[in-house]
């Protein structure tokens with residue numbers, strides 16, 4: 001049985017939901033895509049805006065572009081209080097449970113956008129108590145709080 005199912009999300013569009021209780025540390029789904037060289041991703045207009053949601057850096061030489069329909073993991077939404085983490089292992093990327101997840105909970109991870117002047121174009125609707133209001137990674141959130149005053 002798959003650990004997840006696709007369902008309409010409260011956060012945004014479709015999301016992935018736990019299909020059973022998932023223990024912390026479990027590999028849930030592979031983040032599939034095409035391996036491209038870092039040089040390619042740097043010059044490609046596809047990743048121009050620096051907010052390449054589906055682009056992961058694998059190592060010094062390679063990135064993984066997950067912007068494909070066959071990559072089910074791309075449906076996982078961002079949350080400011082996520083229950084999943086994304087890790088690379090060799091040239092593969094996996095989504096892991098970073099806490100115990102109950103059946104029926106939506107899967108989420110921190111998209112890890114860095115702070116940018118256009119952060120207001122990326123509002124967050126994750127609903128977490130600690131929601132920053134915008135999709136910005138944890139280490140960058142203090143900047144927004146400062147700016148909002």
Ligand SMILES: [Zn+2]
Nearest residue numbers: 080124126131
């Ligand atoms: Zn949020």
